[in-house]
Amino acid sequence: MSSALLRHPRLITLEGGEGAGKTTAINAARDYLRGLGHEVVLTREPGGTPLAERIRGLVLKPDEEIAAEPLSAEAELLLVFAARAQHVRRVIQPALQRGAFVLSDRFTDSSYAYQGGGRGLDAHWIADLERRAVGLLPGLTLLLDVDVAIGRARANGRDLWPDRIESEQDDFFQRVRAVFRERATQDPQRFAVIDASQAQPAVAAAVAAAVAQRLQQGGLA
Numbered sequence: 001m002s003s004a005l006l007r008h009p010r011l012i013t014l015e016g017g018e019g020a021g022k023t024t025a026i027n028a029a030r031d032y033l034r035g036l037g038h039e040v041v042l043t044r045e046p047g048g049t050p051l052a053e054r055i056r057g058l059v060l061k062p063d064e065e066i067a068a069e070p071l072s073a074e075a076e077l078l079l080v081f082a083a084r085a086q087h088v089r090r091v092i093q094p095a096l097q098r099g100a101f102v103l104s105d106r107f108t109d110s111s112y113a114y115q116g117g118g119r120g121l122d123a124h125w126i127a128d129l130e131r132r133a134v135g136l137l138p139g140l141t142l143l144l145d146v147d148v149a150i151g152r153a154r155a156n157g158r159d160l161w162p163d164r165i166e167s168e169q170d171d172f173f174q175r176v177r178a179v180f181r182e183r184a185t186q187d188p189q190r191f192a193v194i195d196a197s198q199a200q201p202a203v204a205a206a207v208a209a210a211v212a213q214r215l216q217q218g219g220l221a
């Protein structure tokens with residue numbers, strides 16, 4: 001693959017911190033697009049293929065033996081990009097090529113936010129990996145933005161056993177949120193920021209409206 005980044009109009013990603021409500025949002029976007037008769041592929045990161053899902057397990061829920069060996073930030077970054085390289089080639093590109101919309105629960109912005117902002121890794125390195133191993137930019141990124149304390153309370157209310165990343169402290173998630181917001185400010189054509197502190201029906205309506213607006217503007221054709 002060349003090292004250029006290509007923006008694909010039918011690739012839509014959902015981003016946000018823990019407990020932002022991406023499940024409600026992705027379902028709202030799916031229902032809206034399917035209602036218009038489009039084929040929609042739902043997928044997620046890290047994951048989306050058998051190998052990438054295995055990598056997700058290593059990163060988020062390692063077994064006892066692997067968990068005993070602390071994962072370095074650098075290895076974590078390379079693992080999520082290994083999963084993404086596979087996901088793009090096995091799932092995302094084939095779906096886009098046959099004309100489907102792809103809705104991905106997280107994509108490369110999460111690496112900038114979590115491994116860049118959260119872990120403090122160099123954003124230039126992430127950008128280089130993005131160009132070389134991914135090559136694709138979403139046409140629309142829905143950023144579900146919510147106060148860290150609210151999101152964490154939601155996620156904690158649901159998860160009995162937090163994963164490796166959910167076990168981080170609040171300042172880690174504040175840095176994650178700051179990077180997401182900064183990226184949205186820098187690229188307003190790609191991002192739509194959704195106020196995820198609203199009740200679920202209001203979030204779903206805002207997501208459908210953002211997708212509809214982008215379609216009307218011809219931005220997802």
Ligand code: T5A
Binds near residue numbers: 017106157196
């Ligand atoms: N990661 C990922 C990286 O570090 N680098 C990367 O490059 C990538 C791709 C993914 C983890 O991997 C990291 C980031 C993540 O830590 P995950 O399980 O997918 O792991 O984690 P999250 O994406 O954060 O999933 P969550 O389930 O925590 O968040 P969601 O999907 O945003 O939240 P959702 O929809 O499951 O909702 C959580 C709870 O809140 C309630 C829901 O009912 C649910 O109980 N809720 C609301 N309650 C009130 N009002 C609302 N508006 C609500 N919306 C949802």
